[in-house]
Amino acid sequence: MSTIDTQQLIERLAGDAAPVGRLPAPWVRTALWLALAAVNLLAFVLVMSPRRDLGAAIANPAFITEQLAALATGITAGLAAFASVVPGFDRRALILPLLPLAVWLACVGTGCATSWIRFGPAGLTVTPDWACVPAITLIGLAPAAIIAIMLRRGAPLTPHLTAALGGLAAAGLASFALRLCHAEDASVMVLIWQIGTVALLTAAAAAAGRWVLGWGILTRRGR
Amino acid sequence: MRAAQRGGPCAYAQLLARITPWLRGYIGKERRFLQMADVEDLVQDVLLSLHAVRRTYDPGRPFLPWLLAIVRHRMADAARRHTSRSAGETSPEARQEANSSFPVTSLEAAANMEESAFGDPQALRQAIRALPAGQRVAIDLLKLKEMSLKEAARELGTSVGALKVAAHRGMASLRRALGRKTVKE
Numbered sequence: 027m028s029t030i031d032t033q034q035l036i037e038r039l040a041g042d043a044a045p046v047g048r049l050p051a052p053w054v055r056t057a058l059w060l061a062l063a064a065v066n067l068l069a070f071v072l073v074m075s076p077r078r079d080l081g082a083a084i085a086n087p088a089f090i091t092e093q094l095a096a097l098a099t100g101i102t103a104g105l106a107a108f109a110s111v112v113p114g115f116d117r118r119a120l121i122l123p124l125l126p127l128a129v130w131l132a133c134v135g136t137g138c139a140t141s142w143i144r145f146g147p148a149g150l151t152v153t154p155d156w157a158c159v160p161a162i163t164l165i166g167l168a169p170a171a172i173i174a175i176m177l178r179r180g181a182p183l184t185p186h187l188t189a190a191l192g193g194l195a196a197a198g199l200a201s202f203a204l205r206l207c208h209a210e211d212a213s214v215m216v217l218i219w220q221i222g223t224v225a226l227l228t229a230a231a232a233a234a235g236r237w238v239l240g241w242g243i244l245t246r247r248g249r
Numbered sequence: 250m251r252a253a254q255r256g257g258p259c260a261y262a263q264l265l266a267r268i269t270p271w272l273r274g275y276i277g278k279e280r281r282f283l284q285m286a287d288v289e290d291l292v293q294d295v296l297l298s299l300h301a302v303r304r305t306y307d308p309g310r311p312f313l314p315w316l317l318a319i320v321r322h323r324m325a326d327a328a329r330r331h332t333s334r335s336a337g338e339t340s341p342e343a344r345q346e347a348n349s350s351f352p353v354t355s356l357e358a359a360a361n362m363e364e365s366a367f368g369d370p371q372a373l374r375q376a377i378r379a380l381p382a383g384q385r386v387a388i389d390l391l392k393l394k395e396m397s398l399k400e401a402a403r404e405l406g407t408s409v410g411a412l413k414v415a416a417h418r419g420m421a422s423l424r425r426a427l428g429r430k431t432v433k434e
Contacts, residue, residue: 031289031293032269032289032292032293032296035293035296035297036262036265036266036269036296037262039261039265039296039297039300040258040259040261040262040265041258042300043258043261043300043303046303046304047304048304048306048307048308049304049305049307051307111305112305112307113302113305113306113314113315113316113318113319113322114310114314114315114317114318115318179304180302180305181298181301181302181305181319181322183318183319183322184322241298241301241323241326
């Protein structure tokens with residue numbers, strides 16, 4: 027293409043410059059996403075009906091720490107995802123979700139260690155609980171779809187990373203909601219089935235990154 | 250850019266026109282190996298991308314880092330596209346280098362003569378013509394038409410052994426005729 031084409035392109039783009047709403051700051055968008063996702067998750071918890079021992083579970087500090095860590099992982103991953111679609115964003119935002127994620131894993135890890143000490147190898151028995159995989163996927167579907175639509179309004183600078191963060195955000199929230207309904211407290215089960223599913227969904231989102239978020243869709247619209 | 254977000258076509262055109270030469274310079278400097286046309290492609294890529302994501306610019310922040318982030322990512326994307334396109338392909342130069350120990354062959358006999366290895370192809374053709382009939386046919390079928398010994402023997406109605414001898418003698422005479430020690434067999 028030649029310089030003349032570039033000149034024409036500039037003229038066309040300038041002619042096509044309809045006013046655009048400025049994208050709010052990442053934390054504002056995260057809050058908006060959370061509000062939308064919360065409605066969904068609340069509806070889900072009500073439909074599934076909360077676990078009967080929820081009162082007792084809430085009194086358990088380990089349960090509370092783990093749940094807060096899962097929730098914080100979802101929120102910070104969402105924040106990082108929204109920050110990553112703004113050109114020139116501060117890369118430190120990307121390590122934000124690692125802290126709560128580490129706390130979350132540490133909580134579950136401690137739980138595994140405790141049951142090992144208390145019950146020996148029997149404490150770490152893993153029984154198939156395949157229901158977790160579709161459950162988290164289903165619960166996470168709406169938050170994931172919302173965050174995907176919102177992320178597409180940004181710049182797909184790092185599509186795979188952004189999608190992975192979005193996936194982690196949705197799956198983290200879904201896992202948080204599932205723990206409110208599903209009475210499964212054996213840490214090793216939580217580790218394998220819940221966190222395993224979260225990891226799986228995050229990886230799947232990362233793989234789909236370029237498909238969900240790409241320059242192709244954006245610039246073709248402009249062309 | 251602020252005006253552009255509000256939809257001011259004039260200000261936007263001015264902005265694009267002002268950053269385009271800068272982009273051309275920047276990309277040209279970062280990617281010295283690119284042809285002018287490829288640099289221009291990248292410039293247009295950046296302009297389209299910038300246009301598509303112009304809502305992500307925050308007027309409260311400096312413009313240049315925002316633009317540079319887009320430019321860098323588009324340049325990396327282009328490099329990735331290029332690598333994935335050319336993966337599995339080798340440049341003609343590289344291929345020639347890899348094959349340089351083997352003669353390049355083609356249907357046209359004359360095209361097979363690499364000047365450096367064979368000297369004057371005209372002289373070689375004359376030398377072949379000057380060979381005795383049996384040797385000439387053997388060279389022609391085995392070396393130029395690249396038949397196997399069996400095929401050539403069947404074609405001529407002789408034995409494989411006789412053909413081998415004829416070809417060997419033919420090569421020896423060619424070597425003598427061309428005054429060179431190495432004519433590749």
